[in-house]
Amino acid sequence: MWRRNSLSLSSKLANPYSNPSLLLLFRSSLKSHHHGLLARSNSTSPESTSAVDPVNWAQSGPAAPFIGPHPTPVSAFGLTSLAAASAFKAKEVADLAKHYTRCYWELSKARLSMLVVATSGTGYILGSGSSIDYLGLCCTCAGTMMVAASANSLNQVFEVKNDAKMNRTRLRPLPSGRITIPHAVMWASSMGVAGTALLACQANMLAAGLAASNLVLYAFVYTPLKQIHPVNTWVGAIVGAIPPLLGWAAASGQISLNGMLLPAALYFWQIPHFMALAYLCRKDYADGGFRMFSLADATGHRTALVSLRNCLYLLPLGYLAYDWGITSGWFCAESTLLALAISSTAASFFLNRTTKNARRMFHASLLYLPVFMGGLLVHRLSSDSERSLTAENSDPSINLSPSSESGVDLTEHAIPRENRRPALIGAQTRPPVAYASVAPFPFLPAPSYISS
Numbered sequence: 001m002w003r004r005n006s007l008s009l010s011s012k013l014a015n016p017y018s019n020p021s022l023l024l025l026f027r028s029s030l031k032s033h034h035h036g037l038l039a040r041s042n043s044t045s046p047e048s049t050s051a052v053d054p055v056n057w058a059q060s061g062p063a064a065p066f067i068g069p070h071p072t073p074v075s076a077f078g079l080t081s082l083a084a085a086s087a088f089k090a091k092e093v094a095d096l097a098k099h100y101t102r103c104y105w106e107l108s109k110a111r112l113s114m115l116v117v118a119t120s121g122t123g124y125i126l127g128s129g130s131s132i133d134y135l136g137l138c139c140t141c142a143g144t145m146m147v148a149a150s151a152n153s154l155n156q157v158f159e160v161k162n163d164a165k166m167n168r169t170r171l172r173p174l175p176s177g178r179i180t181i182p183h184a185v186m187w188a189s190s191m192g193v194a195g196t197a198l199l200a201c202q203a204n205m206l207a208a209g210l211a212a213s214n215l216v217l218y219a220f221v222y223t224p225l226k227q228i229h230p231v232n233t234w235v236g237a238i239v240g241a242i243p244p245l246l247g248w249a250a251a252s253g254q255i256s257l258n259g260m261l262l263p264a265a266l267y268f269w270q271i272p273h274f275m276a277l278a279y280l281c282r283k284d285y286a287d288g289g290f291r292m293f294s295l296a297d298a299t300g301h302r303t304a305l306v307s308l309r310n311c312l313y314l315l316p317l318g319y320l321a322y323d324w325g326i327t328s329g330w331f332c333a334e335s336t337l338l339a340l341a342i343s344s345t346a347a348s349f350f351l352n353r354t355t356k357n358a359r360r361m362f363h364a365s366l367l368y369l370p371v372f373m374g375g376l377l378v379h380r381l382s383s384d385s386e387r388s389l390t391a392e393n394s395d396p397s398i399n400l401s402p403s404s405e406s407g408v409d410l411t412e413h414a415i416p417r418e419n420r421r422p423a424l425i426g427a428q429t430r431p432p433v434a435y436a437s438v439a440p441f442p443f444l445p446a447p448s449y450i451s452s
């Protein structure tokens with residue numbers, strides 16, 4: 001199609017008369033040029049230069065010669081027509097660029113991909129320790145965006161027939177015929193290769209490997225599974241949970257237990273989110289030929305139960321974030337309240353399985369994720385603040401002096417960047433009040449139980 005468009009574009013440009021709109025533009029510019037010359041000829045000297053009006057010529061043969069002072073009307077005419085052709089060419093190129101930008105945007109499911117990037121970026125910051133490498137963060141986000149765009153485009157390539165049968169998806173670029181399958185595959189391949197290469201060069205091979213494996217899991221396992229077995233939702237939840245791990249791995253160079261916190265939140269969060277969506281769009285999914293969990297559950301009882309169970313799994317995450325030294329105790333409280341809020345919507349849906357309650361649970365899930373990630377970032381403990389707390393509170397065997405001879409040296413020189421955050425697993429947990437003197441309230445006095 002692109003080839004056809006570009007061919008027709010070039011042939012139109014080569015022969016402007018073959019295009020009615022260009023001919024119109026061409027003729028109107030000639031007319032105004034002609035009228036201008038005539039007006040001037042009436043008011044100025046009768047010095048004559050004859051010319052042919054090609055518009056009238058085209059319609060009814062040669063026109064009466066006009067007289068005017070312009071020494072070279074034919075070359076002026078040529079310039080005007082050239083300008084008209086260039087303007088037309090520019091407009092058509094701009095329209096073409098707009099058309100394909102829109103197709104790429106929709107193929108990439110850009111808003112979903114941006115959410116994926118947000119989770120990966122949050123993972124990167126959490127895995128960064130005391131100083132964030134902003135260039136690394138940007139490259140990780142860009143690489144994640146490209147690979148996610150590729151995965152989403154491949155998903156649409158494989159589901160073009162199913163998408164055409166669903167109201168929600170029938171206007172996507174492939175089922176609506178706005179782009180061809182080979183073109184979409186070309187876009188997906190280039191994005192996948194470029195994104196993985198960017199991650200490999202600017203982050204590390206672990207992050208690149210996670211991205212590439214996730215692409216394979218999403219496009220080649222999850223996507224066909226949607227038409228085979230309801231277990232697809234759980235596989236999809238793994239796909240959604242990988243990007244924050246990828247971000248963590250890009251920053252820290254490894255996968256560690258406390259790097260699993262955000263992936264776990266994403267995994268549990270996706271179950272009620274997608275269960276609500278599949279419940280609300282049951283007919284659409286059935287029409288599309290997808291085997292979603294909710295389709296084999298006429299009463300919605302099991303769909304609601306599974307959703308509620310996974311919401312409850314979100315409850316301990318705030319405590320774990322605090323206990324593992326990722327965030328302050330404030331996050332523990334906030335996360336628990338947030339999990340209780342989404343769980344209450346899931347409980348309402350469980351007790352009363354109406355569309356309204358399913359929609360409430362869906363909206364609660366939309367709110368949950370940004371608030372949870374925002375809380376993680378706001379209450380995150382950098383290695384510096386952790387280090388000072390650890391020093392104030394705890395184990396005398398931990399010595400912060402760079403030239404420590406006894407105990408564990410926690411200076412940046414002693415701990416490789418990639419090991420900083422993971423090394424803090426198992427560090428002594430601190431009473432919540434100790435966190436009151438760190439972010440986000442660093443101005444508060446040190447807690448009184450700390451001996452000076």
Ligand SMILES: CC(C)=CCC/C(C)=C/CC/C(C)=C/COP(=O)(O)OP(=O)(O)O
Pocket residue numbers: 116144147148151152155211214215218236237239240243
């Ligand atoms: C780095 C990398 C490869 C990241 C990929 C992340 C990604 C694509 C996550 C999406 C997870 C998911 C299950 C979406 C639903 O797809 P769906 O097929 O059910 O959606 P649809 O019905 O709208 O097509």
